[in-house]
Amino acid sequence: MGIQAALNPIAFNLGPIEVHWYGIIIATAVIIAVTLAVREGTRRNILADDIYDMILWALPAALICARIYYVAFEWGYYQQHLDQIIKIWDGGIAIYGSLIGAGIVVYLFCRAKFIPTWLMLDVAAPTVIMAQGIGRWGNFMNQEAFGRITSLAFLQSIHLPNWIIEQMHIAGAYRQPTFFYESMWDILGFIVLMSLRHRKGLFQQGEVFLSYVIWYSFGRFFIEGMRTDSLMIANTIRVSQVLSIVLFVGSIILIIYRRHREMGTPMYLDGNPFVKKDQLVKNKEN
Numbered sequence: 001m002g003i004q005a006a007l008n009p010i011a012f013n014l015g016p017i018e019v020h021w022y023g024i025i026i027a028t029a030v031i032i033a034v035t036l037a038v039r040e041g042t043r044r045n046i047l048a049d050d051i052y053d054m055i056l057w058a059l060p061a062a063l064i065c066a067r068i069y070y071v072a073f074e075w076g077y078y079q080q081h082l083d084q085i086i087k088i089w090d091g092g093i094a095i096y097g098s099l100i101g102a103g104i105v106v107y108l109f110c111r112a113k114f115i116p117t118w119l120m121l122d123v124a125a126p127t128v129i130m131a132q133g134i135g136r137w138g139n140f141m142n143q144e145a146f147g148r149i150t151s152l153a154f155l156q157s158i159h160l161p162n163w164i165i166e167q168m169h170i171a172g173a174y175r176q177p178t179f180f181y182e183s184m185w186d187i188l189g190f191i192v193l194m195s196l197r198h199r200k201g202l203f204q205q206g207e208v209f210l211s212y213v214i215w216y217s218f219g220r221f222f223i224e225g226m227r228t229d230s231l232m233i234a235n236t237i238r239v240s241q242v243l244s245i246v247l248f249v250g251s252i253i254l255i256i257y258r259r260h261r262e263m264g265t266p267m268y269l270d271g272n273p274f275v276k277k278d279q280l281v282k283n284k285e286n
Contacts, residue, residue, distance in 0.1 A: 004166040006143060006166075006167055006169075006170075007021075007141060007163070007167055008021075009021055009022065009141045009142050009143075011024055020141075020142075021138065021141040021142075022138035022139075022141055022142050023138075025134060025135060025137050025138040025141065026135050026138050028134065029130070029131035029132075029134035029135045030059065030131060032127075032130070032131065032134070033124075033127035033128060033130060033131040034051070034052075034055055034127075036126075036127045036130070037051055037123055037124050037127045038051050038052070040123050040126075040127075041120075041123045043271070044119060044122075044123055044268075044269075044271035044272060045271035045272035045273075045275045046115060046119070046120065046123060046271075046272050046275070047275060050113055050115060051123075053109070054105065054106065054109045054110075054120070057105045057109060058101075058102045058105040058106060058109075059102075061101040061102060061104065061105045062098035062099070062101045062102040062105075063088070063093070063098065063101075064101060065097045065098060065100055065101025065102075065104075066093035066094050066095070066097040066098035066101065067085070067088050067092070067093050067097070068097060069093075069094040069096060069097025069098075069100070070092050070093055070094040070097060070231065071085055071092075073094075073231035073232070073233075073239055074092075074231065094231065094240075095132060096239075096240060096243055099128075103121075106120055106121060106124070114274045115272060115274065116205060116266075116272060116273075116274070118205040118206030118209065119205045119206075119266075119268070119271065119272055121206065121208075121209035122197070122203070122205060122206065122207070122208035122209050122268050124209075125193065125208050125209040125211075125212035126189075126190050126193040126194050126197065126208070126212065127190075128212070129186045129189045129190050129193070129212055129215070129216055130186065130187065130190040132182075132186045132216070133182075133183045133184070133185075133186030133187040133189075133190060134183070136179045136180070136182050136183035136186070137179070137183065139179040140164070140167060140177075140179050140180070141167075143167065143170050144179075144229060145178060145179045145182075145227065145229065146168065146170055146175040146176065146177065146178055146179065146227070146228065146229070147175055147176025147177070147178040147226040147227050147228060148175065148176055148226060148228055149173045149174065149175060149176075150174050150175060150176050151174060152165070152174050154174075155168060155174055155177070160177065160180070164177060164180065175228075176226050178223050178226050178227050181223050181226070182219065182220065182223045185216075185219035185223065186216070186219075189212065189215040189216060189219070192215070193208060193211060193212060193215070196211075197268060198269065200269060201267065202268075203267065203268040203269075204258065204259070204265045204266070204267055204268065205265060205266050205267065205268050205270070206254075206258065206265070207255055207258075207268065208268055210251040210254060210255050211251075213247050213248075213251040214247075214248055214251045214252060217243075217244040217245075217247040217248040217251070218244070218248055220240060220241075220244045221240075221241050221244035221245065221248070224238055224240045224241050224244065225238070225241065
């Protein structure tokens, strides 16, 4: 099998503007995620308008924090290339940074709107991990988020289609498709959470979100260990692996603590008790 040219990361041009597949894929993932979140939020007595308003604040915060997070841990490069800091269309955003930024906005927004924060996070969690799974294909188009050198025989042995295999030929060698591993892990997590969260008596509010954190951080820890482009601390410690351990352990402890110490926590299926009935009727009519 001959080596083919890499896929073009630019989808099309609008005059002088280059529209990258990375941006198209991320935007598509966000649109699907918001649509699903609004549908589920309506079932849990969260007004669609509130979700849309929150998204208008959360998306910019997520994007900015994702870039700040990435640049901060790659400052040795960016301090010499300040003009590159804003070029997010070439990649270089960190998922954990975006989650931190969006999480802060969700907390502040829910406090202001008298919406249970845990419930909003529960509604969003499965759609977020689905969007992460789709978004990894933006990394694929940019030939980033790949792993160590491997062989053509190995890639063929895991039954990848040829167009993925050839896109993994980077800098003269075949690479582990870690973007693909994480995408599949995320999509599987989405299926698991969507299959379980409507089971009566299973999740208290907050536990769908914490289950998402546990699932994602567990997979990310191992996948991160395969990558060659990880953000590092002192060139020895992978930032995402450290954060994955903290989030994995912390989420388990928090679930146990809330189950034993916080009596009367509403169940996920109970929804939002603070919304007025006339608002719900209007929300469903719209």
